[in-house]
Amino acid sequence: MDLIYILSDEASKNSFVVKGELHKYLVKVRRHALGDRLDFRNPNEMKTLYAYEIVELDAKRVVLSLISSKEKEVKAKKSLHLAWCVIDAKSIEKVLPSLSEIGVEKISFISCERSQKNFKLDFARFKRIQEASVQQSGRSSFIEFDRYKSIKEFIGEFPDTKVFDFCEKTLTETSDFKRVLVGCEGGFSKNEREFLKTQDSFRLDTPMVIRSESAVVAVASKIIL
Incomplete structure (x- = not known):
């Protein structure tokens, strides 16, 4: 199953850089490439979904550029x-x-x-x-x-x-x-x-x-x- 979105404190910025374990996961496990689109949410403000494009990619980092943002709430139909x-x-x-x-x-x-x-x-x-x-x-x-x-x-x-x-x-x-x-x-x-x-x-x-x-x-x- 595809990853629906990624949590990051950096989400909402016009651009940011991914390194370390998340970089390894995106490149080596998910095999994302230059130009791919990824969705993010900021754990401090979860209602907004941010779409980013991979604009640079090398062995140590991924650079992401903001494409769009929209409020998109996903929750159960019933409240418990x-x-x-x-x-x-x-x-x-x-x-x-x-x-x-x-x-x-x-x-x-x-x-x-x-x-x-x-x-x-x-x-x-x-x-x-x-x-x-x-x-x-x-x-x-x-x-x-x-x-x-x-x-x-x-x-x-x-x-x-x-x-x-x-x-x-x-x-x-x-x-x-x-x-x-x-x-x-x-x-x-x-x-x-x-x-x-x-x-x-x-x-x-x-x-x-x-x-x-x-x-x-x-x-x-x-x-x-």
Whole structure:
């Protein structure tokens, strides 16, 4: 599959020079030549798509000249805000590219009663992990992240939240949820379930127990795609 665009802090300039690993990738891997057109986005302002032409090329550098720029937003047709009880950051990182490609707009991480307290979340790292994903999928934004101290705090701010849990109601292709809460490994505690009993709940149509990170990908796919 062709590379949809390339991220660069230099994008928006009338011209700039590419060296190092990106030069190697463009010339030796992608085999771009003089006169080829490449699309770029600036990670600090993702909505604008910049088209550049290769005007000079040698063994060490590629010189690019701006051809055009236009605002071109690429996002999912549906908006999903995922409320995710905190799990191991390594498990989160494994599925972030998939969640980005599916089109999840925002993830709020929640410290619930069964979340281990030593898990550290590095939002800057999460953003870097998404870079290859957004370039290849064409998405024009990164997932937005924030954090809440408890489920009660989150539901207090977003009372329309639906809850993924064990119940009779199953999630279908026609379900149009804007905001979904998914628990951590082991699910919700007794106190949390008592608090959440007034929220609309749903489950996936499977007899198997699935991990938290598998659940968020499955739920997001069912709702957005």
